[in-house]
Every structure is written in structure tokens, then in C-alpha cells.
Amino acid sequence: MDNEIKKYLFDIKESIESIENFLGDKRNFKIYMSDKMLRRAIEREFEIIGEAMNRIDKIDSEINIMSKKQIISMRNRVIHGYDKIDDEIIWGTIVRHLPILKKEVINLMGK
Numbered sequence: 001m002d003n004e005i006k007k008y009l010f011d012i013k014e015s016i017e018s019i020e021n022f023l024g025d026k027r028n029f030k031i032y033m034s035d036k037m038l039r040r041a042i043e044r045e046f047e048i049i050g051e052a053m054n055r056i057d058k059i060d061s062e063i064n065i066m067s068k069k070q071i072i073s074m075r076n077r078v079i080h081g082y083d084k085i086d087d088e089i090i091w092g093t094i095v096r097h098l099p100i101l102k103k104e105v106i107n108l109m110g111k
Contacts, residue, residue, distance in 0.1 A: 001108070005059055008052040009109050015045040015052075016102045019094060029091050042090065043078050049101075050075020065104050067097055 019042050023032070032038060053071045056063055065071075074093065078085060 002059055005056050005063065006109065008056045009105050011052045012049050013102065013105050013109065015048045016098050016105070019045050019098065023094070027095065029088075032091060033087060039087065039090075042094070043085065046078050046090070046093075047075055050078070063108065065101070065108075067101065070097075071101070 022038055022041055022045075032042075050071050050073075053065065053068055054075065056065075057068060057072065074089075
């Protein structure tokens with residue numbers, strides 16, 4: 001695997017772990033919604049995840065990450081459509097998709 005891709009996978013993993021640390025063990029949507037700084041920090045991590053994914057895709061579009069296109073799309077919405085960010089979609093992504101993405105990234109890093 002290309003060293004650049006490994007670096008981007010590491011960045012994705014780091015951002016996922018940052019989101020996990022920001023939220024702690026008690027993941028609560030009401031707390032998330034009431035804390036603007038928390039929301040902005042998580043949005044920034046999604047920007048990093050999406051940009052790294054976009055760069056990986058440009059180097060090797062055959063890299064198998066299930067939600068690659070959706071991740072890149074979310075990055076674009078967060079950056080370019082800041083006024084149209086849907087907090088429920090962000091939260092759903094955190095709860096449903098980040099654990100899967102983390103496993104995929106760890107598996108790819110092991111290769």
C-alpha cells in the first residue's frame with residue numbers, strides 16, 4: 001500500500017478517535033446539540049476525514065471503504081454548506097457509520 005494512503009488512513013483513524021474522545025462514553029444527542037464548541041470540533045474532524053478520504057480516492061479509487069462516497073459528500077456539505085448542516089445526520093453518522101469506518105481503516109492499515 002502506498003505510504004501516502006497509509007498516512008491518510010492514519011489521519012482518518014485519529015479523527016475518529018478524536019470524535020470518540022470529544023463525546024466520551026455517554027453519547028447524548030441533547031448534550032451534543034447544546035454545545036456549539038463540541039459540534040464545531042466534530043464538524044472539523046469530519047472535514048479532515050472527508051478530505052483524507054478524497055485524497056485516498058484520487059490515489060487509488062479501488063480502496064474498499066464501504067461509505068467512501070458518502071464521507072466525501074459529507075465533507076463537502078460541512079465545508080461548503082455550513083448553513084445547511086443537519087445535526088441529526090451528523091449524529092447518525094457518528095452512531096452508525098463511524099464504528100464501521102474505524103474497523104475498515106484499521107483493517108486497511110494492517111495490510
